[in-house]
Every structure is written in C-alpha cells, then in structure tokens.
Amino acid sequence: MIDFNRPPYVGKELDYIKEAVESGKICGDGMFTRKCTEWIRDTLHTKYALLTTSCTHALEMAAYLSDIRPGDEVIMPSYTFVSTADAFVLRGARIVFVDIRPDTMNMDENLIEDAITEKTRAIVPVHYAGVACEMDTILELAARYHLKVVEDAAQGVHAYYKGRALGTLGDFGCFSFHETKNYSMGEGGAVLFQKDEYLERAEILREKGTDRSKFFRGQIDKYTWVDYGSSYLPSDLNAAYLYAQLEACEEIDARRMAVWELYHRTLRPLAEAGLLDQPVVPAYAKHNAHMYYIKVQDIDTRTRLIRFLREKGVSSVFHYIPLHSAGAGRKFGRFHGEDVYTTRESERLMRLPMYYTLKLEEAAYVVDCIREFFGFDGPKE
Numbered sequence: 001m002i003d004f005n006r007p008p009y010v011g012k013e014l015d016y017i018k019e020a021v022e023s024g025k026i027c028g029d030g031m032f033t034r035k036c037t038e039w040i041r042d043t044l045h046t047k048y049a050l051l052t053t054s055c056t057h058a059l060e061m062a063a064y065l066s067d068i069r070p071g072d073e074v075i076m077p078s079y080t081f082v083s084t085a086d087a088f089v090l091r092g093a094r095i096v097f098v099d100i101r102p103d104t105m106n107m108d109e110n111l112i113e114d115a116i117t118e119k120t121r122a123i124v125p126v127h128y129a130g131v132a133c134e135m136d137t138i139l140e141l142a143a144r145y146h147l148k149v150v151e152d153a154a155q156g157v158h159a160y161y162k163g164r165a166l167g168t169l170g171d172f173g174c175f176s177f178h179e180t181k182n183y184s185m186g187e188g189g190a191v192l193f194q195k196d197e198y199l200e201r202a203e204i205l206r207e208k209g210t211d212r213s214k215f216f217r218g219q220i221d222k223y224t225w226v227d228y229g230s231s232y233l234p235s236d237l238n239a240a241y242l243y244a245q246l247e248a249c250e251e252i253d254a255r256r257m258a259v260w261e262l263y264h265r266t267l268r269p270l271a272e273a274g275l276l277d278q279p280v281v282p283a284y285a286k287h288n289a290h291m292y293y294i295k296v297q298d299i300d301t302r303t304r305l306i307r308f309l310r311e312k313g314v315s316s317v318f319h320y321i322p323l324h325s326a327g328a329g330r331k332f333g334r335f336h337g338e339d340v341y342t343t344r345e346s347e348r349l350m351r352l353p354m355y356y357t358l359k360l361e362e363a364a365y366v367v368d369c370i371r372e373f374f375g376f377d378g379p380k381e
C-alpha cells in the first residue's frame with residue numbers, strides 16, 4: 001500500500017528528545033524551542049518568530065494581535081482549512097469569502113478590492129500547496145485601506161515570493177508543523193512578525209497573559225498577570241523533534257521536490273491530451289513541494305479515480321470542501337461576488353501521495369495507475 005502521507009522522521013529526533021529530557025526542562029521555551037526559533041529567524045529572515053502549539057493557535061494569536069472585534073470583516077478564500085476562518089470567528093468577525101484563481105487555487109487578488117467595506121480589518125491570503133499568492137497586489141491594497149495582512153502559510157514553510165519567505169510578507173505569518181506538513185513536531189506551529197510593537201503583546205498572549213517571557217530574560221524580578229492571554233507555547237519535547245527536521249530541511253526539500261518533479265514531468269502527456277490539469281507555479285513563486293495535486297474532469301471522475309487507485313494499493317485524497325458551503329460557513333460568513341471557480345475546481349482536485357520517504361519508483365507506479373485508469377498509452381513524458 002502506498003500511503004497518502006507519512007509523518008517525516010529523519011533519524012535524530014529521538015536523540016534530541018533524550019537531550020531535552022536530560023536537560024531537566026521539558027516545558028515551553030527551552031533549549032530546542034530556542035534553536036527552532038533561531039533557525040526560523042536566520043533561514044527565513046524574519047525579525048520575530050514564536051513557536052506555537054499549532055498553526056490554528058498561531059492564527060488565533062494573529063487575530064488577537066490584529067485587534068479583530070465583533071462585527072469586523074475579514075477577507076479570505078473559501079477554499080481553505082477551517083482554522084483560517086475559525087481563528088477570526090472566535091473574535092466575533094464575519095468572514096467574507098472571495099473566489100480563487102483556477103491556476104494556483106489561491107485567492108484571486110483582483111477580486112479583493114471589491115469585497116472591502118468600512119468594516120473590513122484584515123486580508124488573509126492562504127498560500128495553497130506552498131505556492132505563493134500574488135502578494136504585491138494584496139500588500140498594496142492593505143496599505144491603501146489600512147488593513148492587516150495575516151498570511152496562512154501553514155503549507156508554505158520554506159517557500160518564497162519574489163525571494164522573500166512566505167510568512168514574512170504580511171503583518172503576521174502563520175506556520176504549521178502538523179504531521180502532514182513538510183517539517184513536523186506532531187502538532188505545532190509558529191507565528192512570525194516583523195514589527196517591534198507586536199512583540200510584547202505576543203509574548204504576553206502566549207504566556208497566559210503574564211510577562212513571564214521578560215522574567216525569563218531577567219528583565220524583571222517577578223512576573224505578574226498583565227493582560228488577557230492563553231497558553232500557546234509547545235513543550236520543548238515537540239520542539240526537539242522539530243529541530244531535527246529543520247536541520248535536515250535541505251534533504252527533506254530535495255526528496256519531496258524529486259517526487260513533485262517526477263509527477264509533473266510524467267503526467268504532462270496526460271495533461272496535453274486533455275485528461276487532467278496540473279498545478280501551475282507562477283514565476284513569482286518558489287514552492288516547497290508541499291503537495292502534488294491533479295484536477296480531473298469532474299467530481300464523478302475523481303471519485304472513480306480515487307477508488308481505482310485504492311484498488312491498486314494507492315491512497316489518494318480530495319481536499320477542502322469550500323467553507324461557504326458548510327453550515328458554519330453560512331452562519332459566520334458570506335461569499336462576495338460569484339463563485340466561478342471555488343466549488344468547481346475544488347470538486348475536480350485530488351492529491352497524490354507525497355512525503356519525505358516516498359520512493360521515486362512508488363511515485364512512478366502511481367502515475368502508471370493513473371495512465372491505466374484513463375486507458376492512456378501516449379508518451380511517457
């Protein structure tokens with residue numbers, strides 16, 4: 001059986017977890033949390049990064065720090081994971097969904113301005129499959145209308161827009177280190193930001209509303225309750241697991257990219273024959289091989305292909321059901337403009353097996369099965 005995903009494990013994780021245990025400190029903000037944070041800062045060139053317990057929590061922190069209040073409107077794609085919306089709904093915001101572009105499955109930057117009202121406070125671009133949204137337009141709109149930009153870069157760790165790391169372009173960038181993402185700590189994430197003014201509140205919010213972060217740095221002699229807050233810091237055990245992966249990021253990237261390229265090269269003849277569509281990576285984006293998807297003719301073809309692949313021992317999956325079509329989506333938000341692509345493209349999309357240890361022969365077998373499904377005997381690449 002070829003799984004759809006396997007959590008990454010590079011080999012040093014258990015040594016680092018042992019080290020964390022032996023250091024006598026396994027709560028948050030220990031040695032490995034610091035190492036991960038430094039890696040993120042140095043590699044991705046962000047001024048600040050704080051590890052969190054998930055990307056969902058990173059988004060929640062960003063919603064708090066953006067001062068989202070009841071009745072505020074937040075613009076995002078409907079084609080995304082529930083957490084993108086939940087984080088803002090928890091603050092009482094109304095979600096305004098706009099359509100996606102069919103080429104990248106990202107929010108269509110040209111539809112955002114029309115969705116802006118007096119109540120709009122933030123734009124939330126989601127970098128689907130680690131392929132950047134067209135950020136120049138989004139950042140220009142945000143500046144002109146005084147809106148916050150919160151990047152959902154859950155899938156975009158170590159991917160780039162015009163040479164700048166995803167997650168570092170907006171007011172806040174949110175990463176996921178869930179086991180399904182490129183680098184993992186089981187459950188975890190990070191929130192990134194560039195402005196000094198966010199640092200103190202971010203640290204307080206993450207440390208139960210206290211100034212404990214300052215206390216640990218020796219800046220004050222005792223810590224107290226200073227504002228509202230929660231507990232968004234992960235255990236150093238999880239950070240130890242993650243650090244092994246971040247250190248091995250070049251190798252993880254290279255292996256995922258090799259699989260991605262193989263899929264892309266060998267599925268091209270089927271795309272040229274009109275049997276499926278392949279992902280598009282615009283020139284401004286450098287992606288991280290987070291995902292390989294194809295789009296087939298319609299939902300019925302997709303259901304049959306997923307079943308066919310399962311019979312052949314290959315696990316493939318469909319992805320998001322548009323949020324605006326869900327009960328909560330109707331309750332907490334509205335779709336602005338016409339849904340030309342969101343529903344149609346989401347129903348055609350399916351994801352192929354993709355993980356660090358997937359072998360090229362296995363990926364080639366997946367492609368062979370897809371050829372067989374379509375009865376395609378054209379060129380191999």
Ligand SMILES: *Cc1c(COP(=O)(O)O)cnc(C)c1O
Pocket residue numbers: 053054055056057080081083084126152154155175176177178187188189
């Ligand atoms: C995975 C994912 C999340 C949630 O990440 P968690 O770390 O599981 O909270 C949010 N948004 C997108 C786009 C994701 O892919």
